[in-house]
Amino acid sequence: MNVSPTKGTQFRPASRIASVGVSKILQIGARAAAMKRDGMPVIILGAGEPDFDTPQNVKDAAKIAIDAGDTKYTALDGTPALKEAIIEKFRRENAVNYALDEVTVATGAKQILFNAFMATMDAGDEVIIPAPYWTSYSDIVELCGGRSVLIPCSAQAGFRLQAEQLERAITSKTRWVLLNSPSNPSGAAYSAQHYRPLLDVLLRYPHVWLMVDDMYEHIVYDDFKFVTPASLEPRLKDRILTVNGVSKAYAMTGWRIGYAGGPKDLIGAMSVIQSQATSCPSSVSQAASVEALNGSQNFLATRRESFRKRRNLVVKRLNEIRGLDCRTPEGAFYTFSGCGGILGKTSPSGRKIKEDLDFTDYLLEEAHVAVVPGSAFGLSPFFRISYATSEAQLGEALDRIHRACDALQD
Numbered sequence: 001m002n003v004s005p006t007k008g009t010q011f012r013p014a015s016r017i018a019s020v021g022v023s024k025i026l027q028i029g030a031r032a033a034a035m036k037r038d039g040m041p042v043i044i045l046g047a048g049e050p051d052f053d054t055p056q057n058v059k060d061a062a063k064i065a066i067d068a069g070d071t072k073y074t075a076l077d078g079t080p081a082l083k084e085a086i087i088e089k090f091r092r093e094n095a096v097n098y099a100l101d102e103v104t105v106a107t108g109a110k111q112i113l114f115n116a117f118m119a120t121m122d123a124g125d126e127v128i129i130p131a132p133y134w135t136s137y138s139d140i141v142e143l144c145g146g147r148s149v150l151i152p153c154s155a156q157a158g159f160r161l162q163a164e165q166l167e168r169a170i171t172s173k174t175r176w177v178l179l180n181s182p183s184n185p186s187g188a189a190y191s192a193q194h195y196r197p198l199l200d201v202l203l204r205y206p207h208v209w210l211m212v213d214d215m216y217e218h219i220v221y222d223d224f225k226f227v228t229p230a231s232l233e234p235r236l237k238d239r240i241l242t243v244n245g246v247s248k249a250y251a252m253t254g255w256r257i258g259y260a261g262g263p264k265d266l267i268g269a270m271s272v273i274q275s276q277a278t279s280c281p282s283s284v285s286q287a288a289s290v291e292a293l294n295g296s297q298n299f300l301a302t303r304r305e306s307f308r309k310r311r312n313l314v315v316k317r318l319n320e321i322r323g324l325d326c327r328t329p330e331g332a333f334y335t336f337s338g339c340g341g342i343l344g345k346t347s348p349s350g351r352k353i354k355e356d357l358d359f360t361d362y363l364l365e366e367a368h369v370a371v372v373p374g375s376a377f378g379l380s381p382f383f384r385i386s387y388a389t390s391e392a393q394l395g396e397a398l399d400r401i402h403r404a405c406d407a408l409q410d
């Protein structure tokens, strides 16, 4: 073989990652962190995780597991104890019954999504994703060889997919519809009434499966009643994957445990992927998650109340700013505010604000507040604030955003 001695040293990425860049959220976070290191008083409102600590009983369960030697490989897709706790959780909180071979555990809900798409997508298969959406959805679909079909959902429609939009987007290649309620980034959630027309459409298209990401289930406000499609429409249950995890409700993002319930054949196919990726989720984290799901849930209400106060503060303060327009989200810990009224203005240093990214760059550089532009989530002109931080920080950040917006010239 005639191979040039230098040619092989050049890095050549696989074509499958060509369309998947480093997430804009991470880029903004890195830039804000670097500014902070340089001594600038940057407030970062980009965090995708609660600022609370993992509950003590959960930490204790992990310590006991370590001391008991629970430190080896576990069953491929979850210990029997954790699967039992998940089955009980689905029964108790969602009125959905799954058998042992219908639940799976992975290294975060992210790996659940990855396993599911990897196990089901052939080249060109389509996944319908309402925008704004969590950026990982489309990136994972693309990595798995599929095609994301992104459907813009307006603020007027509550950022929710409408039945006619869904029906129009379905083709013979549609494999999945992916819904997330409450949503990252919009905080919008689907009630039973919102889900109904979508489920009616899906009943007519048996080749289309539904993946629901219920990650923020416990972070809902006022009288919003969380529901999940597998309990709402039993006729669809054998083509629904219900995804959830301990990251957000139990402040366990670093423990990396996500889980799902779904039909046995899909769950089995997902475990084939997992067997060659990670072999199993962390034994210690699984023991901790058993305690999270089976232990007292009382702390959830206290944390929810604290998130609710912050949401009210942020929404009120944003709507007092000329040019911004923020709908009140039903859940999660994000606001997704319109900034259309800011576009076309000019900053004191002469920078024209043409799109939401210009606005969020301006806020970072001039007001030292890091937020994420709607374009990162597939819908403009908006920006996302994560309010998983103290009221004092939020108050200061909103003072700065208000001053920065007032300083813009028409």
Ligand SMILES: Cc1ncc(COP(=O)(O)O)c(C=O)c1O
Residues within 6 Å of the ligand: 048, 107, 108, 109, 110, 111, 134, 180, 183, 184, 213, 215, 245, 246, 247, 253, 256, 257, 258
């Ligand atoms: C909507 C949504 N689903 C899933 C995840 C991932 O959760 P995990 O930490 O379990 O991988 C996130 C994390 O930001 C999220 O926002």
